[in-house]
Amino acid sequence: MPLTAGDPVRVGRYRLLARLGQGGMGRVYLGRSPGGRAVAVKVVRDALLRDDAFRRRFVREVAAARRVTGVFTAAVVDADPEGSPAWLATEYVPGPSLQDAVARHGVWHEQAVRGLGAALAEALAAVHAADLVHRDLKPSNVLLAPDGPRVIDFGISAAAGDTALTETGTVIGTPGFIPPEQLRHERSGPAGDVFALGAVLAYAAAGVGPFGGGASHAVNYRVVHQDPDLTGLPPALADVVARCLAKDPGERPTVSWLLGEWGRQETAAPDGHGGGTATADWMPGPVVDVATRMRTEVPTEPVPRAGTGTTEPSADPAPPTPRRRRRWAVLAAATALAVTATGGVVWRVAAGDDDSPPADPPNIRELWSRPLDEGQKLTVTTDRALYLENKDDHEITALSVADGSERWARRVKVSDISGESDYVKNTVGDGVEITGVSGGLLYYGSGQYLYALDADDGDPLWEHMDDSFHPSPVVVGDAAYAHMNAFFYVLDPRTGDELWKYGYDGLTSDDFTVTDGALLTHGEKRLIAVDTRTHKERWTYEAGSEVETSPVAADGTVYFGTRDGALYAVDATTGDEEWRSTFTGELWDGRLGGGAGAPEVVGGTVYFENDGYVSAFDAGTGRVLWRKKQETDEVQALTVVDGTVLVLDSDGYLNALDARSGTRGWREFVKGGSTNLRLVGNTVYVEQNGTLTAHRVAT
CATH class of the missing domain: 2.130.10.10 (YVTN repeat-like/Quinoprotein amine dehydrogenase)
Structure with a gap:
């Protein structure tokens, strides 16, 4: 999406080219370094930065997140958590989210889900090794590149949750992917990420979360009190996912156990991790095709505003020269109306x-x-x-x-x-x-x-x-x-x-x-x-x-x-x-x-x-x-x-x-x-x- 009048044109040393999306933390932009590297620049909204507790936690979490070096994570490459505005830049992943991929191309077969599980388990292992807990693993936080998935936003949700701006009793996360211990306001650690991983894999295999949809309070109630619905999952996959979704965090498998269970098949990694090849050949073909196309369509100049050839809008734009134009695929899925x-x-x-x-x-x-x-x-x-x-x-x-x-x-x-x-x-x-x-x-x-x-x-x-x-x-x-x-x-x-x-x-x-x-x-x-x-x-x-x-x-x-x-x-x-x-x-x-x-x-x-x-x-x-x-x-x-x-x-x-x-x-x-x-x-x-x-x- 093109930049608007209220968007900065540069953050730190990065020239901003487009807006990728926004959420509770702030806005996310596509940027380019002086050397031409594409990055996702996340600029924190001012309201959060006015809270001293958030600012302190954000500084600590960014420092920890920079230590994460996993193959299947979008690495933090630069940051200024104490700046005004505060921001961090991560590896830009030109690919659809898992949520968008399932919505557009359907559910994944068992081999693809097992390959996804191995890659995400490896990503969580890297996050946990840096003494971080993701706390918001969900389909929209998994981006699908041609060489495998990337987990994004690790360490950031923890900072957002530890702030005076959060209302008393509010639980940070997405209903259906929040572990029951967190809903009970108990301590949630790495086992909580394993729960979310199980819910993500169930979504990939069935097209819906294991605790259904609807009102947040109803979904949260099912998470705490009811068994997950794993109808449609192959038996072997359903067995492992059910263990991940155990109510008691002590009964869930560890990330290392999951790596051993799902890593038996070859998984893709750009440097050969997991015995894989140069591409994620276990991912559904249409998803790989979309990700490959998006990688070739990353803009190198600011995305022009509607009706203009520049980033400055015109009230009465001149008709464009007739020609066939390549459309840049937008990562964020449009709202269905x-x-x-x-x-x-x-x-x-x-x-x-x-x-x-x-x-x-x-x-x-x-x-x-x-x-x-x-x-x-x-x-x-x-x-x-x-x-x-x-x-x-x-x-x-x-x-x-x-x-x-x-x-x-x-x-x-x-x-x-x-x-x-x-x-x-x-x-x-x-x-x-x-x-x-x-x-x-x-x-x-x-x-x-x-x-x-x-x-x-x-x-x-x-x-x-x-x-x-x-x-x-x-x-x-x-x-x-x-x-x-x-x-x-x-x-x-x-x-x-x-x-x-x-x-x-x-x-x-x-x-x-x-x-x-x-x-x-x-x-x-x-x-x-x-x-x-x-x-x-x-x-x-x-x-x-x-x-x-x-x-x-x-x-x-x-x-x-x-x-x-x-x-x-x-x-x-x-x-x-x-x-x-x-x-x-x-x-x-x-x-x-x-x-x-x-x-x-x-x-x-x-x-x-x-x-x-x-x-x-x-x-x-x-x-x-x-x-x-x-x-x-x-x-x-x-x-x-x-x-x-x-x-x-x-x-x-x-x-x-x-x-x-x-x-x-x-x-x-x-x-x-x-x-x-x-x-x-x-x-x-x-x-x-x-x-x-x-x-x-x-x-």
Whole structure:
């Protein structure tokens, strides 16, 4: 991702070329040394550095991390932990994360998992030899290079956990990979990393963690009290992984034992460690191919901003010279967002704009197809499952995203409406209506009640009397927020009990978000923030026109669009305006606006559409990076996937725009009868003529 206005251009002796990502510790950049070595430069955020305890621990941990010299670790090559800003530079690993590789290319076979286990055990041995404990080993912290995996971020999570900024009782780590002793607030040492290693290998072999998904508290409960689910793992592999996942850390194998167990096969290492060759031939072929390609695409100059050839953006960029460009693969996986449309899919090449580079036909292949029962329809999707409802038959079915197989099917409980009002009996009815999925819970309404099921297995959890409103609660922390037009109420996601309620002075939209300890919604021109701790209004912001979109929060800022075509950025904590940018165009008339969609914030850029216009703005400054008028009167939906902006227009076309320049790569006509089309990540789900089909799209 290109650098933004707020990013440094140099840290220490390293020239920064691009932003790789960000997290709780700060931002990560791709840098080059004076001699041309590519490094990942991690710059710690200022809020952490203001905590003296963190600063002292960070200095100690960086010093220890520099002693780690394992083949399968991303070595620390330079650092200034006492500087302002504080930073460290590690070996840059041009390859996908294990999380991304499994999501895109599927689960790994037994030999590959055993090879991965041997390499990761060797990495942990090197970390432990330096008197460090990783404490946050997970699929996203394992990068896959052509010559084998690299474990990253060792020693850093320990520093982040030992700070006054950490709330009392908070556990550092990722649910499902945190060992039970750490959840019990007991001492966690190298055996905790062995637990995480077992969970990582189970993920590689099955595509899901051994303790399932869903709400953090539910996953953590399973880690402490329930046995892992190792269904699908080969017996010999499952036996070793189960030992790694033992509740008692004293019963887990040591790293040296694992090396002896898994190191019997040849593993890859660049210098011959483990008896291997020059490449990781045990890794799945598609993963090696991606890693090899990414190694050849590491930029040597700053990645240009959208619509420009330099790192400085232009409000009105000139059309680029038509040519075929190599796309640099971004390491961080894009957030999967859903778009719903009407029509059937016919993929063909269409002529681009005059300034469009030559485009190859989209690479789409059918993943799976299955018939639907009478009355069944697709309602909501997640990155793991699709949920079908059969309203009148009172049935809900969950399908696997990977192959369309049935994960579970259940005839669910419905509300007794025999003694209710005519409105409930004749209008609401006792059918089932899925309203959403959040926090590992699947919500559906029937009659006077809202019901919650476990999204992973369909087990019924609770019911709540909601007077037939049937909201779609959003789980944040230990609370589920259910929003109505004039009020919202907050439920305990474990029991469905109402915790508290808040009423507005006037009507608001159904659109809302919860971020930074506040629930935000809008009414007419007002953006309203209600503090979720004090249960009082925190602030109200008055826009210059009617608010048209749901508020979208990212990095402490709330973005929203208004009827007159403007895009706003407001500080989520104070309600102060950070910037506003007018949505202009040759034929734009703000008086006729009103088709705006929710902004998308990806990699420091805000993508926004209103009627037939699509624009990209710098998230920090509001500067226009590019704007494109589509060949249509209205844009119906927009989403961003892997550097591509997918735009569905009112004429029935799906357009693919380059996220950095707005240049159109291809335009495909969507036609057919009554068809439901959804894009989730780079997968297209088509519901037509009683059949549900999944296609994979290359972006």
